[in-house]
Amino acid sequence: MGQGAGRDRERDQAEGIAVSGPGPYALELKSVRKSFGKSEIIRGADLAVKPGERVAIIGPNGAGKSTLFNLVSGRFAPTSGEIRLFGERVDQLPPYQINRRGLSRSFQVSNLFTRLSVFENIRCALLWSMGHRYAFWKFLAGMDDVNDRVEELLVQIHLDKKRDVPAMNLTYAEARALEIGITIAGGAKVILLDEPTAGMSKSETRRFIQLIRQVTEGRTLLTVEHDMGVVFGLADKIAVLVYGEVIAFDTPEAVRANARVQEAYLGSVLAESHAAGAHA
Numbered sequence: 001m002g003q004g005a006g007r008d009r010e011r012d013q014a015e016g017i018a019v020s021g022p023g024p025y026a027l028e029l030k031s032v033r034k035s036f037g038k039s040e041i042i043r044g045a046d047l048a049v050k051p052g053e054r055v056a057i058i059g060p061n062g063a064g065k066s067t068l069f070n071l072v073s074g075r076f077a078p079t080s081g082e083i084r085l086f087g088e089r090v091d092q093l094p095p096y097q098i099n100r101r102g103l104s105r106s107f108q109v110s111n112l113f114t115r116l117s118v119f120e121n122i123r124c125a126l127l128w129s130m131g132h133r134y135a136f137w138k139f140l141a142g143m144d145d146v147n148d149r150v151e152e153l154l155v156q157i158h159l160d161k162k163r164d165v166p167a168m169n170l171t172y173a174e175a176r177a178l179e180i181g182i183t184i185a186g187g188a189k190v191i192l193l194d195e196p197t198a199g200m201s202k203s204e205t206r207r208f209i210q211l212i213r214q215v216t217e218g219r220t221l222l223t224v225e226h227d228m229g230v231v232f233g234l235a236d237k238i239a240v241l242v243y244g245e246v247i248a249f250d251t252p253e254a255v256r257a258n259a260r261v262q263e264a265y266l267g268s269v270l271a272e273s274h275a276a277g278a279h280a
């Protein structure tokens, strides 16, 4: 049960990295359980993600990946167990309070102000994170530093040439890039991405993985992903969730070679993707 995460902690202890107190982890799940009625969906999940790690959560359909995201982002409270963000318990907090502590979940394209330009969307997120929530209109003129930061972010997300385009006129991939820009502008330290490249072409996917890697540099990233190409292109570590338990949490190479993972999940998925590739 959650052996990978446990081993990680033991390894850290052996290497002399302090794991007591708040600990070195950006996000930590300890024996997390979640039941809906009589069905237990998350069955004692453990995970310990270090700051700056990019983690992909994979597993068969119905394993509980979305439920785990909903627990971490505060949409659901766990039935039991602990969830810590930078050492602080957050498992009983509502989503907006978890968000204030630096965790942001980027949904598909639902957070965009569709009629505002790309520039204005990023500027709103930046002002919001700076605490100009209630009276930001009066700050709109003469904010050179804010505007410079917006321009920088637009370059990072490769949308500087679309700065004046209303969000509703962006392509799907551009809208997702803007979503990530908004998350970054909002000051998120831990970012959750639901299937970031779903609905994209192969070339869009390749470019988008690069973009995610660049803009999340130094931040902690958790993604739920089915596409193994994306998983292996993006993740420093993979958490394998099967029947509500993290059965492995390790580097992509180690996970690929893990016999239990092969048996429970990855063997069949890799065989399928190989066959699909052969037919393509």
Ligand SMILES: Nc1ncnc2c1ncn2[C@@H]1O[C@H](COP(=O)(O)OP(=O)(O)OP(=O)(O)O)[C@@H](O)[C@H]1O
Residues within 6 Å of the ligand: 036, 041, 059, 060, 061, 062, 063, 064, 065, 066, 067, 068
């Ligand atoms: N709010 C809910 N009430 C009752 N059951 C739920 C609820 N949310 C999820 N479930 C059940 O939990 C199980 C796991 O669902 P979840 O969506 O977390 O899996 P998943 O690993 O994300 O699956 P997929 O890869 O197919 O998206 C499913 O059987 C689902 O029906």
